[in-house]
Amino acid sequence: MSFTTLTSLSALPAAEWDALLPDDNPFLRHAFLSTLEESGCLSQHSGWQPEHLLWHQQGTLRAAIPGYRKSHSRGEYVFDHGWADACHRAGIAYYPKWLGAIPFSPVTGARVLGESAAASQLLAQLPDYLLRHGLSGAHINFTDAEADSLLAAQPAWLERHGCQYHWHNRGYRDFQDFLDSLMSRKRKQLRKEREQVAASGIEFSWLEGAQVTENQWDFIYTCYANTYAARGQRPYLTREFFSLLAQRMPENIRVVLAQLRGQPLAMAFSLVSGSTFYGRYWGAIAEFDRLHFEACFYQGMDYAIAAGLSRFDAGAQGEHKLVRGFEPTLTRSWHHLCHPGLRAAVDDFLQQERSGVADWIVEARDALPYRKND
Known part of the structure; x- marks a missing residue:
């Protein structure tokens, strides 16, 4: 069994990566992610340095997480600028950090790819990897239910809630x-x-x-x-x-x-x-x-x-979508922060934020334009 990283998805056969995908989400495909890399959208210079996590067993790829080493927080749509600012004021290095996400695309989907047992082993290695490579933490954005279950079972991960607006046919x-x-x-x-x-x-x-x-x-x-x-x-x-x-x-x-x-x-x-x-x-x-x-x-x-x-995912933010029939949809992200003081402060903040998001979703549903007898 081995934990490795990959800095260029083109070095891995597309069929090997795509075999891990649980569904037809186009943003997770080798073709989409490698296109971002090969067209110059992602690089160390841009602050999006590819750093995909892989887990092999007996020479076969069993699990993976598409990931990036970040030197800023732009293009993520899960906003942690306040956390970074607080770290700067306290003299704590927040960058570089590691991010598991689809760059520039706030689309919910699989993030921890592959067999559940292998994926759990991969996640278990991540905290040590962060410490060895001087990364302040790991962040995995817009997760699906499978990733939520796997991450909830790992120690010291913090759950964050957000809201998007989707239209249903x-x-x-x-x-x-x-x-x-x-x-x-x-x-x-x-x-x-x-x-x-x-x-x-x-x-x-x-x-x-x-x-x-x-x-x-x-x-x-x-x-x-x-x-x-x-x-x-x-x-x-x-x-x-x-x-x-x-x-x-x-x-x-x-x-x-x-x-x-x-x-x-x-x-x-x-x-x-x-x-x-x-x-x-x-x-x-x-x-x-x-x-x-x-x-x-x-x-x-x-x-x-x-x-x-059946579904129209119009992306992040936009309360103006409510009046046009787009319904509030809960999104999740997960965060592992290495600094214990930062982790405690963020944990307290997220508890309050989750309550606020839940209240907003109730309020937003009341603002939908559908006839009440439907």
């Missing part, structure tokens, strides 16, 4: 059928938003990965980068990422393009797999009122209904 025949499930005032609001975009003359077209040309990828990337530029930030993904992913996973990619008088002006990039539609990236070349809601939410709902997909 309850067998709707079309978008109007969905609207009919809403309270009258909310139904009118959504209909008005869609009518406002339609009246402007904006039209939409859907493309799968293999249908997107390189010129269209240039436009898509420009829109994506504009979203970050508007906030004074650099984009996480490179232009090469999109072309390379389209070569490796074309069947999973969906892009909706918004056009006005034949000229493209906005896009929304998504992935699909199994019964789930994953909304990911959005951008436009100029401001258009209500276009964000149409491209990112309503077009995705239309697509999910037509394709028979």
